[in-house]
Amino acid sequence: MVPLPAQPQRGLDRGVVLPQPERLKVLLVEDDEGDAFLVTELLAEAEAAVDLVVATSLTQARQQIASMDCVLLDLGLPDAQGLDGLRLVLAMAGRAAVCVLTGRQDEHLGVAAVGEGAQDYLVKGQVDGVLLSRSLRYAVERKRADENARRLREVELRQAESARLERGLLPQPLMQSDQVAVHTFYRPGRHAALIGGDFFDVVQTAPDRIELIIGDVCGHGADEAALGVELRVAWRALILAGVPEDEVLPALEQVLMTERRLREIFATVAAVQLDLAENRARVRLAGHPPPLLLSGGTVTPVPAPGGLLLGVAPRRPTAFDVEFPSDDWSLLMYTDGLIEGRIGPSNERLDVSGLQTLFAEPATRQVPLGDLPAWLVGRAEEVNGGPLADDVAMLLVSRGGGR
């Protein structure tokens, strides 16, 4: 074993272990061998906890900068003089702090360098090892504090953006009917930082006509959410413009295919037209799980044909008519996040049949209609054993007693 150099105790009790200062990885960018030697010596003399690597040019520095805590840059390099060189280094520095070295005659450059974004400047010939080591350490700490503040700001911006997108995806229903009640619900998934593309909308087009849609753009992120907003707004415009009912979803698909960023982005939708005078609904599915019909104490999925999701191979979804058996019914429209949770520790997922089972539970029957969506998500989370992975959006439209 190599004997370790004796450590001065400096009055501390034996056995007290103080945290060692973290060793800093410092990249010295310096073409003058003499100056490079001097810096190395200064740090060694002060027993600074610094691992120094020397690059003699910016080209060389570029290859070594990635793992560094701090860059110490001589502003007099041959391949990039003065502040131009600094700008190049700042552009490649990433998370590394940057300190500059100036000559005695051009200390003003050091001040300008800090203005450009360097953490500190040092004047050659005016620093000793202790001061140099301390400056490097302060620079690294300052850079970290700046980084943290910047990240916090980014999170705040992202939250603000998510809130804006959510308002676009999940609007207030556009209806005044007192013949039916609509309850909406949205819960972001476990990956709440990445908003999904779930959307819904409700538009009343005549005293006894109400159109509803719920949909989901595949993928997560601001792009998908923004596309969801576009589809939702396009749908509302198509409905308000009185486009023939069979043309609405094909037109929506066209919007999706022209506005999407990538060809593999698709969307699923379930659309419902309510005819309150006739007490019936027309359902169209495009790759979306079927709405549930609550009526006469039972809960069953509307047996509408599945249809292909939007954006892959355009075709017209088939309309399916539901005659409501009484004046007390609800339709529950939802996105797949609700039914993709696990059932206990197995690989099995809740699916539509599991959702029906939740409805059959005695406690569920006691829950007031308006609280039903939140209650169902709560139960789905309980059987999942934690928060659901994906976003959940729900639309519950009810007439009379609602079930």
Add this chain to the structure above:
Amino acid sequence: MSLTVHTEERGDVVVVSVAGELDMATAPQLQDQITDLLERGHCRLVFDLAQVSFCDSTGLSVFVRAKNSCDDANGVVRLAAPQRGVLRILEVSGLVEVLQTYPSVDEAVAAPEPAPAD
């Protein structure tokens, strides 16, 4: 839960065996493998889904993307042996009509070429 992906060449077809859950967290891993295969000139892919216990819409989009890319290269994408839950998701989404799906890998590999579209 993690995802594992194995590839095996069978004649001019590459069988991509996927095991685990295909969702937002794991789909990029499969996507990387597919991108790699396409870059190496493979455009006839059979996905063995026998060991895939779950697939969400992000997973579906990986297959749609693979189909688009392989179609462009005059290739083909086929799915084989999906479990009940995954088959259901293919049915609900309607993709079972677009992504040719076979009960077994052997059948998927041996399936005749569809007649070329006009």
